[in-house]
Amino acid sequence: MTTLAQLKPRRPSGRPVWEEKPSRLGQLGKGTVIAIIIAVVVVPLWVVVVTSLSSTETINSAGGYVFLPREFNPSAYIVIFQGGQVTDAVLVSTIVTVIGTAVSLSVTVLAAYGLSRTGTLLHRPILFYFLLTFLIYPGMIPSYLVVTGLGLKDNLLALVLPAAVSAFNLVVLRAFFMGIPTELLDSARIDGAGEFRILFRIVLPLSKAVTAVVGLFYAVGYWNTFFNAVLYLDRNDLQPVQRVLQMFILAGQSPTNAGAGTVVHLPGIGYTAPPNLAIKMAVVVVTLVPALIIYPFVQRHFTKGVIVGAIKG
Amino acid sequence: MSSPSVVGTAVTPRTKEAVSSRMSVAARLRRDWPLILMCIPAMLLLAVFHYLPALGNVIAFQDYNPFAGDSPVQAFLHSEWIGFGNFQYLFETPAFWDSVRNTLGITAFQLVFYFPIPILLAMLLNSIMSPRIRSLVQSVVYLPHFFSWVLVVSLFQMMLGGAGLIAQTAREAGFTAPDFMTNPDTFYFLITSQAIWKDAGWGMIVFLAALAAIDPNLYEAAAADGAGRGRRFWHVTLPGLRPVIVLLLILRLGDALNVGFEQFYLQREAVGRDASEVLDTFVYYQGISVQQWGVGAAAGLFKALVGLLLIVGANKVAHKLGEQGIYAKK
Structure with a gap:
């Protein structure tokens, strides 16, 4: 398996003898472009984190967003996690992500293994059934009618079940399972192992990395779920974090129901009520942090084969 | 079964399609049913949340009225077809x-x-x-x-x-x-x-x-x-x-x-x-x-x-x- 880090450009070490020496100007230009690209991604995230940890005075003297950190003031986080809308939302999103990923991963792994050997009965029609989802879309209106018709309005399952199976992830897993040597599976069969035992004792332990990547894909999808919540959830206490983020940042709702105005005691700082902007930024950080945490895993395990195979569909 | 068996009939190599095609459907079903079973949960989910709504697109030819029945299915059955x-x-x-x-x-x-x-x-x-x-x-x-x-x-x-x-x-x-x-x-x-x-x-x-x-x-x-x-x-x-x-x-x-x-x-x-x-x-x-x-x-x-x-x-x-x-x- 080739990891991304190993996806090396053509030269493993140094410049080959036949290549021209780079010009000073060229190198400088390249360095500048790279620095700009990194800054464009990192600066917004930096500003959000620093502002969320700032006090009213710092925010006022900066005129709004804070670039240079002057203090570490976690009062905004304390306030949003004291109960109220943000706390509910984090809870809801966590539940949806955990349950959703468990459901999705189980059904996808099972189906991917079930389809991993050519020549089994009904192999082609079943594969076609899954691949057809790439060409035929369900359509928003009928989906809405089906989900509400099943009584899933204001039910968190409405965020899970419609998104539970991704044929894309299934194809990725299946391609990997197909690469496992048949001799290995045949020998297990000779020893009397059934298909389920082979899957859980041999195939899955050999596919930890790719299974983890697919699981993380599903998890990111569930954490980022937004529009299904717009469609299917009316109750305020059921909204996931992305909805709350939209309300506070884009719809301009004031974060009072996140606890703005609440005074908290911070040892060493005294009593403070965090500014609205810091609370908003703390909400942004909360939606962002899970992606940041899982990201190194994705990057480490992500394989060249996964990506290219996936693109080929 | 014409394929070589090692222990009774339970073990049959599936690597070669040629071997499979010479087996009867019943024999293949006996061999492959766990694999088919494994596909069923995902297929059911797609049937309900992907293909059923895809079929549901036919309400494009209806004057769909959600109040024509108690459930969307009832409403669908009672809504008027209006062609294009x-x-x-x-x-x-x-x-x-x-x-x-x-x-x-x-x-x-x-x-x-x-x-x-x-x-x-x-x-x-x-x-x-x-x-x-x-x-x-x-x-x-x-x-x-x-x-x-x-x-x-x-x-x-x-x-x-x-x-x-x-x-x-x-x-x-x-x-x-x-x-x-x-x-x-x-x-x-x-x-x-x-x-x-x-x-x-x-x-x-x-x-x-x-x-x-x-x-x-x-x-x-x-x-x-x-x-x-x-x-x-x-x-x-x-x-x-x-x-x-x-x-x-x-x-x-x-x-x-x-x-x-x-x-x-x-x-x-x-x-x-x-x-x-x-x-x-x-x-x-x-x-x-x-x-x-x-x-x-x-x-x-x-x-x-x-x-x-x-x-x-x-x-x-x-x-x-x-x-x-x-x-x-x-």
Whole structure:
């Protein structure tokens, strides 16, 4: 398996003898472009984190967003996690992500293994059934009618079940399972192992990395779920974090129901009520942090084969 | 069973299709039922939440009235069939054609301004010597792919909005920065830069793989023959990237009517309907907000059918050009 880090450009070490020496100007230009690209991604995230940890005075003297950190003031986080809308939302999103990923991963792994050997009965029609989802879309209106018709309005399952199976992830897993040597599976069969035992004792332990990547894909999808919540959830206490983020940042709702105005005691700082902007930024950080945490895993395990195979569909 | 068995009949190699085809269906079922069983949960989920709604698109031919019955199924059975009435209404609605025009305009705009970016990024990254800088850049540019659209649009709002960081910095320096987030005239630029920020780094991966697959000896041979940087790029790098570029171009063309939904839904209030309405948002507002279910479904069905034609057509073109396309030629 080739990891991304190993996806090396053509030269493993140094410049080959036949290549021209780079010009000073060229190198400088390249360095500048790279620095700009990194800054464009990192600066917004930096500003959000620093502002969320700032006090009213710092925010006022900066005129709004804070670039240079002057203090570490976690009062905004304390306030949003004291109960109220943000706390509910984090809870809801966590539940949806955990349950959703468990459901999705189980059904996808099972189906991917079930389809991993050519020549089994009904192999082609079943594969076609899954691949057809790439060409035929369900359509928003009928989906809405089906989900509400099943009584899933204001039910968190409405965020899970419609998104539970991704044929894309299934194809990725299946391609990997197909690469496992048949001799290995045949020998297990000779020893009397059934298909389920082979899957859980041999195939899955050999596919930890790719299974983890697919699981993380599903998890990111569930954490980022937004529009299904717009469609299917009316109750305020059921909204996931992305909805709350939209309300506070884009719809301009004031974060009072996140606890703005609440005074908290911070040892060493005294009593403070965090500014609205810091609370908003703390909400942004909360939606962002899970992606940041899982990201190194994705990057480490992500394989060249996964990506290219996936693109080929 | 004609295949060699080791222990009784329980063990049958499945590697060779030739062996399978000589077995009876009953024997294959006896052998393969656990595998089929494993596919069933995923198939059921897709049946209910993918294929059933796909069939449900037939309400495009109905004057669907959700109050005609107690459940959507009852309502469906009791709603009146009106043939192509919804389509007729749709095609006479200027707002529908506006959304089609916006969708295609955005696709065209992004083909020009978005599509080349991942290719350029991949080549830039490929030219970096230091492995540490290379993996740093990779880590940074892949990251936004994992952010939600809500987060991306929010971050843009904080940077470029009327009260954003840039406006704030400009104010302190005594200038007024334009508010990009509410200006309908620059909306194409706005959404394209958001798309680039979020996904261009991720899109680079495919091209990196293609670049890594180019035989380094080709470069050396070209250099030995006196080819400079430009010539090596033109005669070695570009031909190496060509299959991937063609494939992705086809995928994008086949997807011309899909420009995303959430990004437009989130910014519709700020820039107004005229600039931001695309087919998907039209379906939503017509169908679910205004509750003209049949008309919304008709717009959705129109989009699905044209999209299917586009994909099949794009593949035909790919096969004509001698490329593989998304699915192989049968």
